[in-house]
Amino acid sequence: MPRATPIYLDHHATTPVDGRVFDAMRPYMTEKFGNPSSIDHPYGAEASSAVEHARGRIAELIGSKSSEVVFTSGATESNNMALIGTMEKYEDRGDHLVTCTTEHKAVLDVARHLEERGKRVTYVPVNDRGEINMRDLGAAITDSTVMISIMAANNEVGTIADVEGIGRIAHERDVIFHTDAAQAVGHIPIDVGRMNVDLMSFSAHKMYGPKGIGGLYVRGIKPRIRPDPIIRGGGHERNMRSGTLNVPGIVGFGRAAEIAMSEMAGEEKRFRGWSGMITDAFAKAGGRVNGPLKNRLAHNISAYFPGIESKAIINMVSDRIAISAGSACTTQTVEPSHVLLAMGLGEERSHQSIRIGLGRYNTEGDIRAAIEAIITAVNRLKSISVCPDS
Numbered sequence: 001m002p003r004a005t006p007i008y009l010d011h012h013a014t015t016p017v018d019g020r021v022f023d024a025m026r027p028y029m030t031e032k033f034g035n036p037s038s039i040d041h042p043y044g045a046e047a048s049s050a051v052e053h054a055r056g057r058i059a060e061l062i063g064s065k066s067s068e069v070v071f072t073s074g075a076t077e078s079n080n081m082a083l084i085g086t087m088e089k090y091e092d093r094g095d096h097l098v099t100c101t102t103e104h105k106a107v108l109d110v111a112r113h114l115e116e117r118g119k120r121v122t123y124v125p126v127n128d129r130g131e132i133n134m135r136d137l138g139a140a141i142t143d144s145t146v147m148i149s150i151m152a153a154n155n156e157v158g159t160i161a162d163v164e165g166i167g168r169i170a171h172e173r174d175v176i177f178h179t180d181a182a183q184a185v186g187h188i189p190i191d192v193g194r195m196n197v198d199l200m201s202f203s204a205h206k207m208y209g210p211k212g213i214g215g216l217y218v219r220g221i222k223p224r225i226r227p228d229p230i231i232r233g234g235g236h237e238r239n240m241r242s243g244t245l246n247v248p249g250i251v252g253f254g255r256a257a258e259i260a261m262s263e264m265a266g267e268e269k270r271f272r273g274w275s276g277m278i279t280d281a282f283a284k285a286g287g288r289v290n291g292p293l294k295n296r297l298a299h300n301i302s303a304y305f306p307g308i309e310s311k312a313i314i315n316m317v318s319d320r321i322a323i324s325a326g327s328a329c330t331t332q333t334v335e336p337s338h339v340l341l342a343m344g345l346g347e348e349r350s351h352q353s354i355r356i357g358l359g360r361y362n363t364e365g366d367i368r369a370a371i372e373a374i375i376t377a378v379n380r381l382k383s384i385s386v387c388p389d390s
């Protein structure tokens with residue numbers, strides 16, 4: 001349970017570890033410390049069986065087989081492995097990757113790296129709701145396209161992609177489909193089989209698990225996909241990702257997946273109600289929503305108040321609520337959000353946008369307090385910015 005103040009409303013950046021997850025992890029840091037690769041004695045065997053139990057729970061959450069889940073250090077590593085490992089492994093098929101302009105930097109920076117290594121990348125544009133057009137996607141695919149990488153849900157504006165439709169196009173054209181689902185897994189139902197996904201990145205700390213553990217789903221059959229490893233040394237994870245497994249992290253990830261399975265639907269409903277309360281209150285104060293009204297993560301609100309800098313709002317409310325101006329990875333720079341720019345919303349609107357991410361431990365009281373704090377700040381800033389001569 002996070003501390004009471006400031007009220008945490010930045011759950012796209014990270015989530016607190018659920019107490020039930022922490023309880024499950026604790027013994028694997030102390031008395032059950034075995035190495036799951038060292039199974040000649042009970043220490044290793046018990047760690048190995050805990051890892052496999054967790055793998056099974058994660059597989060259930062995403063609709064895969066256990067053997068198709070590869071543990072990594074997080075979605076950044078999974079994205080690196082999916083993109084670099086696949087483009088290298090299947091270079092006889094071509095040199096072309098298709099992705100989109102609103103991806104997380106953990107995809108975009110890898111795509112740029114591949115371009116520097118001589119690969120070709122097409123960045124499919126999005127509309128003002130952050131959605132790609134399926135015709136643009138189809139037109140981007142050429143005979144030398146090896147893979148498509150399109151995120152399942154956007155971390156800034158919450159746009160949920162038509163993953164199933166994208167996967168269908170990819171498979172019709174014999175192209176491998178990867179999706180970065182770091183913001184989707186544990187929040188919306190995912191079924192890799194039904195959605196035609198071949199590779200999928202996800203991360204424990206976005207779904208009330210610990211930091212430093214994530215996964216890559218790697219399709220085992222029809223077609224069997226086998227990216228080259230990017231981390232070698234020991235052949236762990238069926239030769240796809242070497243290194244001693246992070247057993248406490250994996251156990252926590254498994255428990256977080258189990259909890260998400262049973263609580264996700266109820267949470268979604270609760271968050272939908274609260275995000276409606278927030279956007280209605282913002283609208284009355286002159287605020288507007290970025291991104292889609294439908295097909296959006298229930299716990300995401302991205303909004304702006306015309307004429308008011310988001311940093312000024314955030315600083316003014318920071319002792320009461322923790323919200324952000326964009327993605328956490330770019331908060332050290334003053335650059336406008338590449339996502340909002342790609343949506344055609346312009347630099348000014350980008351600098352005026354705030355992102356709220358609701359979470360498991362928030363209460364209706366938190367939501368009311370956040371609305372009150374933000375709107376008070378907006379009104380104060382409006383009164384300061386009014387020029388007496390104008």
Ligand SMILES: Cc1ncc(COP(=O)(O)O)c(C=O)c1O
Pocket residue numbers: 012013073074075076077104106151153154155180181182183202203204214
């Ligand atoms: C869409 C998306 N992809 C990838 C990442 C990186 O995940 P991790 O912190 O597990 O490396 C994030 C985290 O902000 C994200 O939101």
